[in-house]
Amino acid sequence: MEMMSGAAMVVRTLKDIGVKHVFGYPGGAVLDIYDALYAQKNVEHVLVRHEQAAAHMADGYARSTGKTGTVLVTSGPGATNTITGIATAFMDSIPMVVLSGQVPSKHIGEDAFQETDMVGCSRPIVKHSFLVKRAVDIPEAIAKAYYIANTGRPGPVVVDLPKDIVNVSEEHPYQFPEDVTMRSYNPTLKGHNKQIKKAVKTLLESKRPILYVGGGAITAEASDLVTELAEKLNAPVTSTLMGLGAFSSVHEQFVGMLGMHGRLEANKAMHNADCILALGARFDDRVTNNVDKFCPHANIIHVDIDPASISKIVGAHVPVVGSIDEVAKQLLKEMGKIDAKAQKEKVADWWEQITQWRSRKCLDYKKDNGLIKPQEVIESLYKHTNGDAYVSSDVGQHQMFAALYYPFAKPRRWINSGGLGTMGFGLPAAMGVQMAHPEAVSTVVTGDGSIQMNIQELATCMQYNLPIKIISLNNRALGMVRQWQDMIYKGRHSHSYMDSMPDFVKLAEAYGHIGIRVTKPEELDEAMARCFAAKDRLVFMDIEIDQNEHVYPMQIKFGAMDDMRLSKTERT
Amino acid sequence: MRRIISVLMENAPGSLSRIVGVFSQRGYNVDSLCVAPTDDKSLSRLTIVTEADDKVIEQITKQVNKLIDVLKVTDLSDGHHVERELMLVKVATRSELIRAEIKRNVDIFRAQIVDVDANNYTIQVTGTSDKLDAFAHTLSQSTEIIEASRTGVCGLSRGEKALRP
Numbered sequence: 001m002e003m004m005s006g007a008a009m010v011v012r013t014l015k016d017i018g019v020k021h022v023f024g025y026p027g028g029a030v031l032d033i034y035d036a037l038y039a040q041k042n043v044e045h046v047l048v049r050h051e052q053a054a055a056h057m058a059d060g061y062a063r064s065t066g067k068t069g070t071v072l073v074t075s076g077p078g079a080t081n082t083i084t085g086i087a088t089a090f091m092d093s094i095p096m097v098v099l100s101g102q103v104p105s106k107h108i109g110e111d112a113f114q115e116t117d118m119v120g121c122s123r124p125i126v127k128h129s130f131l132v133k134r135a136v137d138i139p140e141a142i143a144k145a146y147y148i149a150n151t152g153r154p155g156p157v158v159v160d161l162p163k164d165i166v167n168v169s170e171e172h173p174y175q176f177p178e179d180v181t182m183r184s185y186n187p188t189l190k191g192h193n194k195q196i197k198k199a200v201k202t203l204l205e206s207k208r209p210i211l212y213v214g215g216g217a218i219t220a221e222a223s224d225l226v227t228e229l230a231e232k233l234n235a236p237v238t239s240t241l242m243g244l245g246a247f248s249s250v251h252e253q254f255v256g257m258l259g260m261h262g263r264l265e266a267n268k269a270m271h272n273a274d275c276i277l278a279l280g281a282r283f284d285d286r287v288t289n290n291v292d293k294f295c296p297h298a299n300i301i302h303v304d305i306d307p308a309s310i311s312k313i314v315g316a317h318v319p320v321v322g323s324i325d326e327v328a329k330q331l332l333k334e335m336g337k338i339d340a341k342a343q344k345e346k347v348a349d350w351w352e353q354i355t356q357w358r359s360r361k362c363l364d365y366k367k368d369n370g371l372i373k374p375q376e377v378i379e380s381l382y383k384h385t386n387g388d389a390y391v392s393s394d395v396g397q398h399q400m401f402a403a404l405y406y407p408f409a410k411p412r413r414w415i416n417s418g419g420l421g422t423m424g425f426g427l428p429a430a431m432g433v434q435m436a437h438p439e440a441v442s443t444v445v446t447g448d449g450s451i452q453m454n455i456q457e458l459a460t461c462m463q464y465n466l467p468i469k470i471i472s473l474n475n476r477a478l479g480m481v482r483q484w485q486d487m488i489y490k491g492r493h494s495h496s497y498m499d500s501m502p503d504f505v506k507l508a509e510a511y512g513h514i515g516i517r518v519t520k521p522e523e524l525d526e527a528m529a530r531c532f533a534a535k536d537r538l539v540f541m542d543i544e545i546d547q548n549e550h551v552y553p554m555q556i557k558f559g560a561m562d563d564m565r566l567s568k569t570e571r572t
Numbered sequence: 573m574r575r576i577i578s579v580l581m582e583n584a585p586g587s588l589s590r591i592v593g594v595f596s597q598r599g600y601n602v603d604s605l606c607v608a609p610t611d612d613k614s615l616s617r618l619t620i621v622t623e624a625d626d627k628v629i630e631q632i633t634k635q636v637n638k639l640i641d642v643l644k645v646t647d648l649s650d651g652h653h654v655e656r657e658l659m660l661v662k663v664a665t666r667s668e669l670i671r672a673e674i675k676r677n678v679d680i681f682r683a684q685i686v687d688v689d690a691n692n693y694t695i696q697v698t699g700t701s702d703k704l705d706a707f708a709h710t711l712s713q714s715t716e717i718i719e720a721s722r723t724g725v726c727g728l729s730r731g732e733k734a735l736r737p
Contacts, residue, residue, distance in 0.1 A: 119586065124597050128640040131585065148640060183737055184582055184643045308634035 001173035006135035006166035007032035009174050010099065013142040015042040016176045019070050021061060021435055022046070022099075023054040027074025028114060029101025032166045046435060046464060049456040051078050053428035055085020056454070059094050060432030063415045064390055066221065068095040068150045069432065075101040075163075076114030080121060084422055086156045087125040091419025092242060093219060095150035097142070097157050098122075104164040105133065118160045127155030135165045135172040140180070147180040152187030153306040154219060187305060191322035191330050199277070199301045199318045200334040206275030206299070208350045209235040212258065215242030215418070216280015216304060217324045218411045223247065225328035226279060232338060234347050236354055238266040240281050241403055242418040249407035250387075255354060259287040260555045261400040264362035264564060264572070267555070269354055270295055271562040278302045280324045283313040284419070293560035303327045362553050362566055363404060371546040372521050374398060374473045378405035381443065381471055384528045389441040389469075390415060390433045394426035394450030397479035400551040402445040424453025427470065431457060434466045441532070443469040448501060449478045458511035461538050469531055470508075470540045475547045476501060483550045508540035519544045574603075575622050575629050576648040576655060576727050579636055580735045583609050583616040587641040591618060594635045600624065604657075604701075604724030615643070615737065619726045621701075644735045648727045655727035659704045660686070661720040662694045663711055673714040681707045692718060701725060 004012065010033050014022065023046045026034045037045050048054040051073045058069025069089075073079055079100040089096045103112040119129045128148050130141040138161070145157040191199075203209055211233075217226050223246050230237045230253055237247045238258040247254060256263030258270055270276065276298045281287070283302075288294045294314055302309075302316035303324060310319045320327055365375045378401050381389070391406055393399045393416040408414045415433060417425040426444040434442040444451075451472050461468055473479075481496040505515030514537050518527045524543070531539040553564040556571065565571045581587045588607060595602050600622060607618040624632065629647060637645045648655070665671045674693060678685055683697035697707050704722060711717055728734075 120589070123590065123593050129586070182640070185640050306638065308631065308638050312631060312634075 001175055003171040004174050005032070005036070005168045005171055006138055006161075007036040007168050009135065009138040009172070010142065010161065010166060011036040011040060011043060012174060013139045013176065014070065015040075017143060017146050019043055022070045022072050023048055023057040023061075023432070024072030025051050025054060025074070025078060027078045027101065029075035029103060029163045030072065030078075030161075030166075032163070032168045033072065033099070033101070033161070035168055045072070046460070048428070048460050050454065051081035052085050052424065053454050053457045053460070055082040055096070055098065056088065056422075056425050056428035057432035057435070058096050059085060059089045059425075060392055060415050060429030061436045062089070062094050062096055062432075063429070064412050064433040065436045066219075066412065068097055068146055071096065071098040073098070073100050074114065075103055075118070076116050078114075079118040080116055083121060083125070086122055086158070088417050088420045088422045088425060089156045090125040090127070092417065093154050093215060094156070095154035097145045097149050097159065099142070099159050099161060102131070102160045102162040105162045106164070108162065118158060122158045125156070126158050129158040129160065131160045132162070132165060135170070138165065139175060140177045143177045144180045144182070148185065152185075188307075188321045189305070189323045189326045191303065191320040191327040195318060195320045196327070196330045196334050199320055200331060202275055202299050202301055202318055203233060203277060203331075204335070204338070207346055208272060208274040209233055209347070210269050210273040210276055211235055211237040211247070212240070212270065212276050212278045212281050213237060213243040213246050214240040214279065214281025217243055217246035220280065220305075220324040221411075222279070222325040222328050223411050225325055225332065227251070229328050229332060232332065232335060232343070234344050235277075236269050236351075238262070238270060240284070240287060240418070241416065243281060244403060244414045245408035245411040248409045250409050255358070257403055258561070259284075260289070261404065261551050261553065263404070264360055264553050264562070264566065265354055265357040267553075267562040267564060268357045271560055272353070273298045275299045276301065278304075279328070280304060282309045285313075288314065289555045289561050289563065290558050295561060360566070367521065368546060369521065372518065372524060372543060374401045374475075374545045374549055375405050376521065377471065377473060377524065377543055377545065378402050378445065380524050380528045381445070382406050384532050385441055385443065389413070389443045390430070390437065392416065392426045392430035392433060392442070392444045394444070394446040395421045395423045396447050396450060397483060397549075397551050398445050398447045398450075398473040401473070423450040426450060427454050427457050427468070430468045431461060431466050434468055435464070441469065442466075443471060445471050445473070447479060448472060448474040448476060448498065448504075455507070458508065458513060458538070462512045465536070466538060467534070467536050468538050470538070472504065472540065472542050473545050474501075474504070474542050475545050475549075477547055480551070486550065504540055504542035508538070513538040513540055515540045515542060517542045517544070573623065573625060574649065575624055576653070576725060577620045577622065577632060577636070578646050578648050578727060578735060579618040579620070579642060580610070580644040580737065581616050581618060581639070582641040582643070583614055584641055587616065588618070590639050590641065591636055594632070594639070595620070595622070598631070598635065600628065600632055604722070606724035606726045612737075617726075617735070619724065621725050643737050646729070646735055648729060651733070652730040653727050654730060655700055655725050656698055657701050657704055657725050658696065658698045658723045659708070659720060660694060660696055661708060661711065662692050662718040664716040664718055665691060665693050666715070670715045674711065677707070677710050677714070681710070683707065
């Protein structure tokens with residue numbers, strides 16, 4: 001057996017697992033591991049400027065590839081700085097492994113320098129965690145961490161490594177574990193046959209079916225199967241914020257995103273459906289609005305790999321535990337050949353109704369001669385990227401505008417913090433995307449609030465030549481907070497404006513990048529063209545937009561799914 | 573409603589804190605908790621008593637089951653089961669009269685005096701939580717309870733049903 005130090009084992013295990021990139025920041029407790037990284041070329045380390053960004057980069061990397069993202073940080077503040085990033089990944093079920101340094105075993109519990117109980121701190125926001133106590137256990141703990149992170153319902157896993165066990169001066173035998181399966185962990189992938197039969201019967205009896213697709217369909221790489229299912233049933237398809245792209249947004253059966261800022265036709269179709277097939281979606285409060293008034297006519301078939309998600313918020317009539325790809329295959333097989341013409345006739349009235357809702361054109365907005373509208377920026381972005389960019393987003397109004405006005409035709413193109421709503425997520429996520437896809441166009445849609453939460457990463461972008469395109473919708477305010485203050489707090493804009501905005505163009509230039517400021521609608525197209533022409537450079541687009549624009553449609557609190565405001569003056 | 577959740581899990585560091593975490597994070601109540609390794613030392617069996625309605629119990633069992641270290645979860649109160657709790661209670665024995673009264677009650681409740689000191693008895697009693705409550709109440713009527721310690725409920729299903737890996 002090969003002999004090596006604990007630190008060398010960490011790096012070797014990563015290599016044997018096939019990890020190519022690690023996002024991290026060194027410090028006292030992990031110096032040995034960093035020393036082991038120094039002498040090798042298998043694992044590329046990306047040095048961030050703040051550990052939170054390392055977690056978001058690993059997250060963006062994971063979301064855009066399906067592979068597990070890896071983070072390496074030191075003990076204490078290094079570890080706690082990743083907490084927001086871990087929570088973000090946890091809420092959106094993103095596979096991630098965080099390797100955190102820890103003070104030497106004998107000092108654990110002594111309040112040693114840079115000591116935190118990382119396993120304890122992270123416990124509510126991880127899928128699992130390991131505190132490794134012996135060097136020889138390192139390979140198995142790390143291999144298990146990757147296995148757990150990216151099977152079943154994915155999620156972040158923390159591996160805490162005390163400094164003494166990674167000590168470079170002691171050598172131990174290295175053995176990569178052959179088998180990491182566990183008797184206590186066996187995710188169910190295939191749906192129960194009886195439930196599949198019941199689901200198909202319910203679907204085929206339905207006259208007003210709808211597919212409600214969530215992030216689980218992306219995780220399971222089930223886009224083609226979901227599309228086949230939708231086409232076979234000739235059913236409308238709606239998507240959660242997390243599911244965008246799983247079913248093509250340019251498909252004629254797509255009725256748009258649903259929920260708080262969903263499209264009118266999507267929420268109407270949900271509310272009036274007689275059968276909802278939920279595929280990897282979790283009936284989140286940003287979807288359901290008032291649960292008591294949620295979709296009163298529908299038989300709900302809930303497919304999810306996580307049994308705990310089923311009937312957690314809305315009771316399912318037909319619960320099916322399984323991964324979306326396997327269950328979709330089973331559903332298709334059980335359906336067999338169905339008469340396409342008869343099926344089309346069965347849902348003809350339903351489509352007629354949907355067409356009527358669509359004709360309201362809820363996404364129309366009024367352009368302005370003097371001020372740039374946020375919606376037209378996203379439309380311009382769509383045009384200049386041929387609808388085929390990776391779009392990472394921060395959190396706020398710009399996030400909703402991007403989700404609504406950039407139709408995603410493919411999965412894994414829309415990268416956003418849906419569950420936790422983490423401002424500061426966008427830029428580092430886009431960097432992770434760019435690391436994973438060096439040739440692709442990686443953009444961030446952000447705002448003047450969000451971008452400043454991880455702006456320091458502009459330096460990392462310079463160091464690693466990441467030609468990200470930052471589309472910052474600058475409204476000199478925290479737009480979504482301001483919108484709520486307008487709507488609910490009589491326009492009292494308590495601390496939602498920024499009185500000392502930096503010059504973002506100069507800031508970008510100070511970091512060595514290109515900055516472009518746009519203030520007039522007629523300049524937008526040309527500026528966007530210049531931005532995307534600079535292929536090898538990071539471009540920071542500081543776009544001054546209308547401060548008073550609100551995101552519509554918007555559900556009305558305590559109402560049903562389809563109780564919505566359609567503009568500042570109109571409602572359903 | 574009072575429920576008894578029984579959990580079979582890996583006897584590994586952190587397992588217990590994760591289970592307790594599920595309860596505290598979600599605001600579920602823990603009335604009692606009893607945990608120890610099983611006949612197979614690599615496994616632990618944990619019994620939690622909680623007050624919850626059907627919907628909450630469904631979530632609790634699902635969330636506990638979701639933990640990586642957990643092999644099996646069952647709601648014992650869902651069917652026929654045996655449940656026991658053990659209490660050690662130290663009582664003051666100030667007079668001959670009190671000592672006699674305590675001894676009588678110990679016999680009636682089929683408890684045992686396990687330690688005797690000049691001024692106190694330590695008594696062990698097992699049974700359902702109700703019986704233990706009743707015994708403590710009875711003792712307190714004739715003397716002063718100095719201290720008491722209870723294990724919390726542990727239980728098994730009756731008949732063929734069993735939690736095995």
